[in-house]
Amino acid sequence: MGRAPCCDKANVKKGPWSPEEDVKLKDYIDKYGTGGNWIALPQKIGLKRCGKSCRLRWLNYLRPNIKHGGFSEEEDSIILSLYISIGSRWSIIAAQLPGRTDNDIKNYWNTKLKKKLLGRQKQMNRQDSISDSTENNVSNNNNKSTPQNLSNSALERLQLHMQLQNLQNPFSSFYNNPILWPKLHPLLQSTTTTTPNQISKLASQESFHPLGINVDHQNNNIKLAEINNGVSPLYSENVEQSLNPAQEFQPSFGFSQDLRLDNHNMNLMNRGHSKELFQVGNEFELTTNGSSWWSEEVELERKTTSSSSWGSASVLDQTTEGMFMLQDYAQMSYHSV
DNA sequence: AATCCTTGCAACCGCGTAGTA
DNA sequence: TTACTACGCGGTTGCAAGGAT
Numbered sequence: 001m002g003r004a005p006c007c008d009k010a011n012v013k014k015g016p017w018s019p020e021e022d023v024k025l026k027d028y029i030d031k032y033g034t035g036g037n038w039i040a041l042p043q044k045i046g047l048k049r050c051g052k053s054c055r056l057r058w059l060n061y062l063r064p065n066i067k068h069g070g071f072s073e074e075e076d077s078i079i080l081s082l083y084i085s086i087g088s089r090w091s092i093i094a095a096q097l098p099g100r101t102d103n104d105i106k107n108y109w110n111t112k113l114k115k116k117l118l119g120r121q122k123q124m125n126r127q128d129s130i131s132d133s134t135e136n137n138v139s140n141n142n143n144k145s146t147p148q149n150l151s152n153s154a155l156e157r158l159q160l161h162m163q164l165q166n167l168q169n170p171f172s173s174f175y176n177n178p179i180l181w182p183k184l185h186p187l188l189q190s191t192t193t194t195t196p197n198q199i200s201k202l203a204s205q206e207s208f209h210p211l212g213i214n215v216d217h218q219n220n221n222i223k224l225a226e227i228n229n230g231v232s233p234l235y236s237e238n239v240e241q242s243l244n245p246a247q248e249f250q251p252s253f254g255f256s257q258d259l260r261l262d263n264h265n266m267n268l269m270n271r272g273h274s275k276e277l278f279q280v281g282n283e284f285e286l287t288t289n290g291s292s293w294w295s296e297e298v299e300l301e302r303k304t305t306s307s308s309s310w311g312s313a314s315v316l317d318q319t320t321e322g323m324f325m326l327q328d329y330a331q332m333s334y335h336s337v
Numbered sequence: 338a339a340t341c342c343t344t345g346c347a348a349c350c351g352c353g354t355a356g357t358a
Numbered sequence: 359t360t361a362c363t364a365c366g367c368g369g370t371t372g373c374a375a376g377g378a379t
Contacts, residue, residue: 006364015372016347039364055365056348068346091367103347106368111345342378349371357363 006039007050017057021047025054026062034058060101067099071108079105079113 028045035041039051047054060066071079075097082093088109090102097105 014349016374037364050349051364052350052366053348059366060347088368102367107346340379342376344376345374347371347373350369351367352369353365353367355363355365358361 006052009050011048012050012053013048014053017061021049022057022062025058029058029062056103060103065099066101068104071113075100076113079109080117083109 024045024047028041034055035044037051038055041047041051042049042054049057078096079093082089082096086092088106090106090109094100094102094105
């Protein structure tokens with residue numbers, strides 16, 4: 001037995017909206033607002049439409065200040081960086097692009113931007129296969145170890161990640177690309193030991209992590225995806241446990257620490273000693289054993305069974321996604337010396 | 338000119354979640 | 359605590375327009 005329909009399907013019009021319908025809906029909402037009830041709205045206006053359809057039409061098309069098409073390079077960069085960081089969380093990505101809707105961005109990504117970027121990678125792969133048989137070729141490693149049922153999303157993000165690395169010259173990392181990361185957290189650019197004072201100083205600056213997570217150590221506060229100036233953070237929460245100023249920290253590379261991902265919480269752990277809590281919106285625990293992120297030594301503990309936020313990807317897919325994020329952003333964690 | 342194929346985008350569908358009684 | 363309702367989100371579909379053959 002399926003879910004009860006949200007409206008009487010038989011008496012509801014489907015398909016493209018007519019200009020008359022648009023006018024009716026827009027006029028009414030301009031005058032009276034939605035009334036907090038989309039389901040009842042079409043009846044009030046006299047539209048033979050489902051409430052959900054009205055809502056969608058309003059949000060994606062009729063709402064004021066909506067922009068369609070003509071994405072700028074800057075918008076491309078923001079979309080790309082957020083997609084690699086958080087995946088297909090279109091509403092979150094849209095929140096960082098004023099005037100853009102999640103549907104618009106989703107369509108733009110699926111039909112243009114993704115092809116544009118992955119197309120470039122194909123070109124580069126061709127060049128690689130002709131001129132380079134380097135043992136460390138990431139593509140070769142990829143072919144060897146990528147799980148067959150790796151989700152499309154994870155694979156895309158992986159491909160994009162690798163491509164973006166390739167796009168840099170050998171002496172420049174992905175993370176230092178000012179186009180991709182307009183405001184890169186200075187901690188990530190350092191490979192040397194960072195003292196608490198340095199961390200404190202850095203944290204007080206207006207700087208952001210490419211993942212979109214900004215850690216304010218002074219206030220034990222986290223802001224997620226605060227990318228555009230003047231745009232309110234998508235998420236902000238006090239961390240569970242503050243950094244101990246008496247300890248000395250250094251940026252941690254590789255996978256020497258455990259990473260735990262809960263529902264909406266990502267704990268970067270240091271072998272059981274939780275340091276930070278980050279909100280990322282996932283629902284599993286992931287543990288690595290200090291090995292390569294491609295390695296098989298990954299333990300996964302599924303905490304809950306439902307996770308629509310990350311689509312229908314399998315647990316293995318999600319593992320890979322987690323690994324991807326871990327590899328990318330492990331640098332942001334610290335372990336005590 | 339006709340047909341087929343591809344692309345872009347609006348809209349739909351189903352599910353998870355939050356709010357409330 | 360449970361059941362119900364509505365909202366919001368992301369994946370998917372349908373179709374029109376344009377291009378290729």
